[in-house]
Amino acid sequence: MSRSSSSTDPVNLLEVGRIDKPHGVRGDVVVALTTTEKRRVAPGTHLFSGDREFVITASRPHQHRWIVSFEGIYGREGAEAISGLVLSAEPLEDDDPDALWVHELIGSRVIEIDGTERGVVVAVQDNPASDLLVLDTEALVPLRFVEGRDEEGRLIVDVPDGLFDLLDED
Numbered sequence: 001m002s003r004s005s006s007s008t009d010p011v012n013l014l015e016v017g018r019i020d021k022p023h024g025v026r027g028d029v030v031v032a033l034t035t036t037e038k039r040r041v042a043p044g045t046h047l048f049s050g051d052r053e054f055v056i057t058a059s060r061p062h063q064h065r066w067i068v069s070f071e072g073i074y075g076r077e078g079a080e081a082i083s084g085l086v087l088s089a090e091p092l093e094d095d096d097p098d099a100l101w102v103h104e105l106i107g108s109r110v111i112e113i114d115g116t117e118r119g120v121v122v123a124v125q126d127n128p129a130s131d132l133l134v135l136d137t138e139a140l141v142p143l144r145f146v147e148g149r150d151e152e153g154r155l156i157v158d159v160p161d162g163l164f165d166l167l168d169e170d
Contacts, residue, residue, distance in 0.1 A: 022079030
């Protein structure tokens with residue numbers, strides 16, 4: 001059996017948010033975006049979670065999240081049934097092809113400019129100053145120090161002197 005390579009294939013989708021909880025009794029939900037693109041919650045937008053497709057019929061900002069209505073989701077029970085789902089979307093046409101996406105960073109090997117191996121990215125942690133790469137060595141590397149990828153796909157970092165000193169002493 002061949003696998004479809006359509007643009008809605010989960011491999012081609014980007015994580016854009018999460019349905020946190022129901023809001024009210026009409027089927028609205030609270031969505032926390034993991035993207036800065038507010039276009040992701042515009043009416044008419046198609047979002048995906050697993051094999052399910054959701055079409056946004058209305059949205060409005062609410063504190064630091066969004067109240068969203070989806071086509072076909074009615075009542076509190078309908079909203080509760082989709083709570084906790086991770087939402088994905090197709091890449092936007094104007095997305096930077098050289099951008100580093102969180103889902104692509106996880107599992108990447110990290111090296112310094114001089115070639116020193118520093119570990120594998122196991123998570124990306126939110127941080128107000130700069131998101132942090134969490135390495136399997138317990139090191140935290142601010143994302144702003146990532147220079148790019150090498151030909152082997154490893155992340156190249158140019159960090160200030162001393163960032164890895166405590167780990168090197170072990």
